[in-house]
Amino acid sequence: MARGHISGELHGLLKVVFHRDTHTLLGVHIIGQGATELIHIGQSVLTYGGTVEYFVHNVFNYPTMAECYRTAALDGLNRLHHHSSQQ
Numbered sequence: 001m002a003r004g005h006i007s008g009e010l011h012g013l014l015k016v017v018f019h020r021d022t023h024t025l026l027g028v029h030i031i032g033q034g035a036t037e038l039i040h041i042g043q044s045v046l047t048y049g050g051t052v053e054y055f056v057h058n059v060f061n062y063p064t065m066a067e068c069y070r071t072a073a074l075d076g077l078n079r080l081h082h083h084s085s086q087q
Contacts (some may be wrong), residue, residue, distance in 0.1 A: 009033045014068040016042070016052055016076055023051040023077075034065050041069060051075060 012032025018025050045054050049061030055073035060066045 007033070014066075014072050016037065016055065016069065016072045018052040018076060022082060023053060025050055025052055025054070038065055038068070041066060 009032060010012070012035075013029065014032075015029040016025060017027040025042070026046050027046070028039065031036050031044075044050075052073045055069040056077070058070075060070050
């Protein structure tokens with residue numbers, strides 16, 4: 001992500017885990033610098049029973065580490081779509 005490169009942080013991971021059928025968010029994994037600054041976003045969506053689409057349809061400022069949520073959500077949804085189209 002751009003903010004990671006700007007800050008010199010070249011390693012890290014943000015993964016969203018969601019239900020295949022309902023897309024309800026089940027969990028968030030974050031590893032790297034700033035994880036404690038990011039986890040509350042996923043916690044809020046989990047608390048209110050939100051779906052992975054929340055991360056796609058809401059604005060995350062650029063360049064911030066929080067935009068990783070949108071990237072991870074799009075990646076997960078694209079993988080789900082790709083997997084279902086192969087069946």
